[in-house]
Amino acid sequence: MSAGTTTARISQRISAIAESATLAVDAKAKALKAAGRPVIGFGAGEPDFPTPDYIVQAAIEAAGQPKYHRYSPAGGLPELKKAIAEKTLRDSGYQVDPSQVLVTNGGKQAVYNTFATLVDPGDEVIIPTPFWTTYPEAIRLAGGVPVEVFAGPEQGYLVTVEQLEAAVTDRTKILLFVSPSNPTGAVYSPEQVAEIGKWAASKGLWVVTDEIYEHLTYDGVEFTSIATAAPELGDKVVILNGVAKTYAMTGWRVGWMIGPADVIKAATNLQSHATSNVSNIMQVAAAAALTGPLTAVDEMKVAFDRRRKAIVAGLNAIDGVECPTPTGAFYVYADVRGLLGKEFETSNGPVRPSASAELATLILDEVEVAVVPGEAFGPSGYVRLSYALGDEDLAEGVRRIQEFLGKAK
Incomplete structure (x- = not known):
């Protein structure tokens, strides 16, 4: 190598990779939980059930x-x-x-x-x-x-x-x-x-x-x-x-x-x-x-279906949010474009988010609920929430989101 020539420490190929947004949100939520914060995570697509005994x-x-x-x-x-x-x-x-x-x-x-x-x-x-x-x-x-x-x-x-x-x-x-x-x-x-x-x-x-x-x-x-x-x-x-x-x-x-x-x-x-x-x-x-049998997944589906209906109803009760009812997996993909540009009162004063990533950050910072912004999956203007978490956490998380987003001006 000639004198004065420098090389990047990390290859261009690897440097170009974006971090997994879903895992990043989940990691942040778990870190806050470990620090004693009452965070509720809708980030990772992970069933809250134990693996079947057999x-x-x-x-x-x-x-x-x-x-x-x-x-x-x-x-x-x-x-x-x-x-x-x-x-x-x-x-x-x-x-x-x-x-x-x-x-x-x-x-x-x-x-x-x-x-x-x-x-x-x-x-x-x-x-x-x-x-x-x-x-x-x-x-x-x-x-x-x-x-x-x-x-x-x-x-x-x-x-x-x-x-x-x-x-x-x-x-x-x-x-x-x-x-x-x-x-x-x-x-x-x-x-x-x-x-x-x-x-x-x-x-x-x-x-x-x-x-x-x-x-x-x-x-x-x-x-x-x-x-x-x-x-x-x-x-x-x-x-x-x-x-x-x-x-x-x-x-x-x-x-x-x-x-x-x-x-x-x-x-x-x-x-x-x-x-x-x-x-x-x-x-x-x-x-x-x-x-083995598919009994376990059939039992999980009963819970997922119940949570699916609850989260869709809870999100659609918020002005500015439109959440289609999904018919598969365990996610909802809510349209929050109606909230972008509106004013939210926060601990740091009023904020007008212009993108769903900013809105997701506000939700985490202000009411300690983790959701994944649409930028992780394509265009801005949406948030993904997994309903593969416990019923009580789901209800409390939706309540907090409703309380915060419901104050948009």
Whole structure:
């Protein structure tokens, strides 16, 4: 290196990554709680239920078996890959061989592996917006270009084929499709799923579909997998999923990707150098979850449904807030554009927030309630709240928000 030449301490690639806004909000809320503050967090999408006992017991038993104390195949334990293939046929009607499955360290690694495997520098990926915060960052890390297609509350946060058509260029390679949606809770109808899938096939696009909220739907709405709704896609589909949301296993870190054999082989090669195998104990627990009953999720859904109705009613009671009723996942995505520019009395004097990020900061600072601003998921003007927390905390949190926002002038 020549004299006087300086280099950045952090690479441009990593410096360009935005922090996970949802985890940042959750961390701040937990830090304030640890400091003794009565903070209520609507930030992280994390069920407040314990992992079902039979899953925990499977992990305990596995921990005592020496065979699980050793390295295992980077792509996943054979018994778990088989369970994932069988579960996919059961729940999605999509038949795959266990060799088409890669077990990952949570759903996020499945997202990263997928885009790292499919995307070359300059490739464009269409992302229906609002989107989960990790998607565009994983695409950029792979050298890809996220192309946002925004659907607001006026259309139920659901993009149309016409919007997607307008976003296609000669560099478009992938459509990302998520239903039920994080952050909006929106769910596409079977007809909409099929229409979008057929359109993607007609353009020769890959479809990457995140199905992690497949079991969390309400009001008689059914989950539809684009892989089966649009057989025209052939093998240009990658399915992302995991046990975190369905079985209250967010901390266990087991996800997976399903795709054509060559893609899975390449992604497995990547993972063999990055992390190698997922913890064997956690894989055994995940296999127990997938082969066991769905009783636990059915019980959780009763609570989620009750909380969903309560939070929507509570937020819609605030002048300037419009909160559509979601039919999936465990989030509400409230439109707060009617409050921006209004005056709020705070401990530091009157404030007129011009963006939802400023409004979210005020809510945390003034009434100690953590919500995630729309800037984390796309345009400003919205806030996401997870209702996967206890009923008492939800009621108290909504009450505080109502009290503060209700004083807007």
